[in-house]
Structures are given as C-alpha cells and as structure tokens.
Amino acid sequence: MSIYHKSNIEINNELKDIEKARDNPRAFSVLYERYYHDIYLFVFRRVGSESNTQDVVSQVFIKAMTNIVKYEFRGLPFSSWLFRIASNEVNLFFRKSSKQRHVSLDNAGVDRLKQETTDLGLDTYLLASILERLKEKEVELLELRYFEGLSIKEVAAILEISESNVKVKTFRLLDKVRKLVLKEGIGNNE
C-alpha cells in the first residue's frame, strides 16, 4: 500500500483527475476505482466485519467526493488525504457504535516490529496481549508504521504531523513496548 511511489507524470495525471472530479462528481469514479481496494483493506483491518467495512468505506468516499473542492495539493499524495479521511471515519464509527476496535496482526507486520525489538523475543501472541495496555493513538501508530509497513513520510502525511514527530512518537512507543514485553515476560515466568 505504498502511497509515495508515483512518478511526476502519474502525479500530474492524478491532479487532472482531481480537477475533473471537482467540476463533475461523476468524474470522481476514476479516483474511486483507483483507491477503493486499498481503502477497503485499511478499514477492514480496523473494523473487522465486511458489512461494517462497507458502511465506513461508503462514508469515506462520500466525504471525499463532497470535500474534494477543498483539496489542495501540498506535495503530498491524494491517497494520504483519503487515508486520513478513512482514519477519521473509523474513529467516528467506534465512537458512535461503542463496538470493540479490531486490530489485525499478521506475521509480516509482527516481523517488522521484531526487527526493531530484536532483544525481546517478541511473538504474535505476546504482542496481542500487550496491545490492551496501549492507547488508541499508540496502536494506530503501530498499525501504520509496522503492521502496514508505511514509511515515516507516509505516516506523517496520514496523521498530519511532522516526520520528526513521527520519529519521536515511534521511539517512545517502542520503548513502552519493550517495557511491557519485559514485564509480561516476567509475569508469565512466575
């Protein structure tokens, strides 16, 4: 799901698609087709059920279609704007429904996190048990940076914070994960 690997030609073509979509909502279908799959998976990993995912994804694209007139190109991909809307809609869904937030862990994501915490013997089940002790924003950062493997630049664009802020937050989060893993490890051994 890399959002930055686009050539200048692709970026320029996309800006033309956005301009057309502003003038004519029907032209938004090009952007809808291009990003539907990635937005669907982004939401599904957090919402868990297909029917809820479809509802949230629908809301994401309605908001995008309605607010595309306000979109300004600031050197960040259009997709990062879409993923930001998706992230907000997921949060709104959980605030309204009081359902449990889903967190999807897969081997690839856990392996990425393991590379940063090689000394801990972290595994999927240990990670699943310590997630409960993390705040929502911390889980969101883990998801974007490790479970979905986005770069610092991409994470910064989605969360609307600076890259240095992402680095600082990631550093603090990994420190917290290390302490929780050690604590959990001691607890399990007793």
Place this chain on the structure above:
Amino acid sequence: MNKYKVNINPEIPSKEKINQSKDFDKLLNNHNKMYKPYEVRKKMHKKRNYIMLIVSVVAVGLALFFSA
C-alpha cells in the same frame, strides 16, 4: 470488555469480494441526495435576493411616483 479485539492472521477478503461491494452509482446517488439540496438552496437564496432587489426598486419607484 477489552478495548481491542485482536485478530491474528485474519482472513482478508479477496479482490473479487471487495470488487463486489463497489457501487459508484449508489455513491453518486447518496452524494447528490446530501449535496444537491444545498446547491439548490444556494441558487434559491440568490434568486430570492434578486427578487427582493427588484421589489425594493419597484416599491421605491411607486413611492416616489405617488408622492410627486
């Protein structure tokens, strides 16, 4: 209740299944239901302003005519 429901190696919907949920026409319909009424109200508001302006000019004109 725990804050999070952790799904380990969840089954991700296939591309075909995701494509089945796509419906751009429905999206456009929903967008038009929400957005078009606002556009129509904006146009009506503009029209109303023009009408009020014309009525005011006519009223002032009539007042001046009858006062003369």
